[in-house]
Amino acid sequence: MESTAHFEPRILRGRWEDRNWRNVPGPFYAGATDEMALGRLDAPHHICYDDDHGGGFGTVFVYRQPTDEGQVFDVLCGASLDLYEGYNWDGDDHWTVEAVRAWWADRGRVRAWAVDIAADWGADTHPHWGSNNDPRFLGHYHDAAQGHRDFIAHIDDGLESYLRGYLFWLEQRREPRPGEALPRL
Template sequence: MTHADSPAYWDPMPTARRLMATTQFEPRILKGRWEDRNWRNVPGPFYAGETDEMALGRMDAPDHICYDDDHGGGFGGVFVFRQPTDEGQVFDVLCGASLDLYEGYNWDGDDHWTVDSVRAWWADRGRVRAWAVAIAADWGAQTHPHWGYNNDPKYLGHYHDAARGHRDFVAHIDDGLEAYLRGYLFWLEQRREPKPGEALPRL
């Protein structure tokens, strides 16, 4: 979906519904509540709310899922930092969601996001970017004396992978997310994918 004549926004929901109906994914994996969503989720159809997947989601969807630090020095919940833009990515996100013990993911973001709320999220992006920069520096370090038992070297690879996700999130905010969100605004207003070359709303 990256060539010149691709639409500025690709709707993942037909693919997601087909995968849910024709694979072994269970409907229970998408029961998250909009009111509980992690504030770091980027706008789009997929998001995570109250979750506990033991920091495993990145094993299946490293290009889409990040971990937060809401439980102190260790892993807390998860959030979607990049929305899927092709069929393979939709599958990855659903695989990541299937690992959550709290069944806290959902795919009904299109029913909740509005043009105004997407613009408000974008206007406040500096807050989530600053958080991601700071946590990437912390979790990407070689020692973490303030982490307690999590300072065991056997956890370093896991934390370093999580930090890689945060750095990817920062890079996405800096280059790519604005274009995606402009296409998503078009979708929210028109409920169709924009045609190549069609004017997109501004953020």
């Protein structure tokens, strides 16, 4: 399935108070969303789904922040599919150094959650899911499980470096110069 998304700036109306606790610290986040689990079509390296409503239903979170213009475009296109306009990109106005460090210190909780949901959604049958147990949806849930596995891999390798750079950004409001020390998490 190919995406037909396009970017509309008015879609970024998510409320910080509604953000999903799984969002990786950074400018982009998702909160109260309903994009029919289509965001990964545009941003598979950035968007994952939770299971908070049960039965294969949930909302969206940003598991990897975009780091270049093309990735930003991908996330914006994924966000454009959201019916509730629950994404936003004002995270820099809300995250603090202390909050980022607290999120990192609690990363074991989100990692354990991602391991569990990747195993569940990666299974070939879900009898307790009702109509979502239809084999037609198997590819969708396997792709979602791959997103969760990608999130786990990002937590294990790459996220710490990104977050140290993000701490620098929050403290200095600029990119670090080559060789400049980054804050510790």
